[in-house]
Amino acid sequence: MIIRRIERIAVQARGDPKIKAELGYRIKGWGKRRGEKALVYFIPNRKNKNKDYQKGVTVSEFEKAYKQIVTNVTFSRTWFKTNMQPYAKEGGCNFIFVGNIFKLIGIVAYDKSERRVYRRKGP
Numbered sequence: 001m002i003i004r005r006i007e008r009i010a011v012q013a014r015g016d017p018k019i020k021a022e023l024g025y026r027i028k029g030w031g032k033r034r035g036e037k038a039l040v041y042f043i044p045n046r047k048n049k050n051k052d053y054q055k056g057v058t059v060s061e062f063e064k065a066y067k068q069i070v071t072n073v074t075f076s077r078t079w080f081k082t083n084m085q086p087y088a089k090e091g092g093c094n095f096i097f098v099g100n101i102f103k104l105i106g107i108v109a110y111d112k113s114e115r116r117v118y119r120r121k122g123p
Contacts, residue, residue, distance in 0.1 A: 002066045003059055008103050010039055020067070023100050025093070026052070033058050039101075043093050057098055061087060064099050069120050070110060075099055077116035 013019040013027045020026060031040040031041055039054035045051050061084055068083070069075045080095045087094040099118040102108045106116040 002063060005105050006039065006062055006101055013104070017105060022104060023097075025097055025100075028054065031056060035091060036060060041097060053096070055090060055094060057087065057094055062098065062101070066102070066107075069102065069118070073120045074111070075102065075108060075118040 004091055004094075006078075007018070008064055010027050010029070013023050014029070018113075026042045028040040028042055033040070033056040037060040038058040040054060040056040042052040042054055045053050047049065064084065068079060072079075075098070077092065077095050087122075092117070095116075099108065101108060102118060106121065108120055111117040111119045
């Protein structure tokens with residue numbers, strides 16, 4: 001169910017500049033990472049402005065993060081580093097990307113009082 005919602009926001013983000021700006025990264029579309037379906041996105045390359053970096057988050061990792069939010073109310077950078085290590089090793093951009101996707105869907109809000117934490121909205 002969560003993947004369908006992510007698919008809808010991914011399609012909207014590709015065509016809506018406001019959503020792209022809120023997301024913080026440019027979505028390429030669905031592809032493969034680690035042999036699994038993944039939402040692929042671009043992040044700016046500070047060294048070579050003509051060539052963005054390409055990264056992606058797999059379906060199973062989105063589902064894992066969603067389960068964390070549903071059962072524990074928060075999705076934190078600390079939890080991400082411990083429980084999603086392959087993605088954490090690629091850098092903090094994957095944490096931000098996952099959190100902002102869930103924020104756009106309306107599941108979480110970024111907790112300004114506690115750095116690096118997205119908190120579930122509602123009950």
